[in-house]
Amino acid sequence: MSAGMEIGAAVGKTIFIVMFALSLGGLLTWVERKQSAVMQDRIGANRASILGFRVWGLFHIIADAVKMFTKEDFVPDTPHKFIHALAPVLSIFFALLSFAVIPFGSSIVIAGQSIGLQVADVNVGILFIFAMMSVAVYGVVLAGWSSNNNYSLLGGVRATAQMISYEITFGLTLVGVIMIFQTLSLQEIVRAQGGLLFGFLPMWGVFLQPLGFLLFMTAAIAETKRIPFDIPEGESEIIGFFLEYSSMKFGMFMFADFIEQILVASMVTTFFFGGWQVPYLGDGGFVFPWGSTIDMNTWLVESLRVISFVLKVSFFCWLQMLIRWTLPRFRFDQLMNLGWKILLPLSLANALVTAIIVLWIGR
């Protein structure tokens, strides 16, 4: 492949996935309000209008952005002004960086060159995501520490405790997935999920690792620091790490939450719901288990796959919103109990049982 084309493809893919994450993140600020409103028999934000058009409050996204940017950027009296400004950047940067290894489609052929629809097909994709998510904790911790405020610091400490506790479960549940698909590359994992179980069931991770899915989802929601695991923030009563942030710096923390939510949705999709796979859709079109086939050209197949990925991610964003607006917050001791006494042993058992079964089948 020529160097120019390679660069062009890389830039194109990067723009696609970043735009996807950012625009879906922006949309989620609206979804958050509207979905909670509809769930609670309310109407929700619907007042922002341009020339009398309200379009169900969609302009609130723009109104929010304008508001955030024009508010006073208050910086507390702290010796760590630089770190204070850096923390929200870290938060959002590493969340966005993780999208580099998420495959959003199989591959397309342009001018005889096959281009994989994934920004970076690193063969340690899973480890890369873990690394990025762990570094993202620094954003939170540094925010709490550099604010020079006891409440912020305590919020940061709570965040650290929570994220470290849940990161273990987070990683251990994926051990099962790694063992089954025998690879660390996300693209390979998604490809492996294209097969069929018993001739009719798509070989998605959720059917192979049902317990793993539940554990992963729980740990992942804890990673995003949203209700019911919003101990680090607890904005209504216990005051969190972003107490001393205002204006768009605060906005970035909030936005980082939404980006992480999309990231979690993408990961759940990739690991447990077949990524870009459409059930029964092969490279040449649909092949149904009852024998009938529908032929399609590659472009159509590829578009269907990207659409399927986007739809799955949107669904899991919706599901996370539903959970966030349904469950009450855990108390800190309950949170720790859940993490260390329930999720961790369960994920260990899950890995063990998976290992035994994989060995037994492979024998």
Add this chain to the structure above:
Amino acid sequence: MGTVRVINVSERRRVLTFWERIYLPEVWRGLVLTARHFFVNLWRHTLRLFGVKSALPGAATYQYPEVRRPQSPRLRTLHRLAKRPDGTPRCVACMMCETVCPAFCIKIVAEEVDDPNIEKRPKSFDIDIGRCVFCGFCVEACPEDAIRMDTGITEIGALSREGMVLNIDTLLSLPPKSERGDKPVDFLQQQLVQ
């Protein structure tokens, strides 16, 4: 006298069943409940969007400035001073309301009238709405049925504390809700926002 039943808080603590302690089934039930509300309301919103007027509303809320909640006729709203048929105030400046007001927000200055049947009338009558707690005691205390809280006005605001003090002219000019109907009052601009 019946016996008073004492309930200890600790007694009311219900022992959770096994499935409740597992929490997952309860999470599921909660999610089903909220998801049902979501989809039912979304469906109703969609029907109404496409003009199906018979569909139930998808929200229990009122679109406030445009649509107002019906008020109970007993609702205590902004005060007004009633007038006699000849247009003079009914109030005889007996100071009952000023005395009973728990917030001390009524200030009356009385003056004499030549009419021997009335004898007194208010020279000035100020209510500091900023301090009023809308208890309605003044209405109950009034022997002349002169002060009433039936204007139906609940949106009261001013840009200064002085603006919240209503004088006798304003109080006499306010119509009762029954006469005003649903017509909005424009006195907010004239009187309160100073």
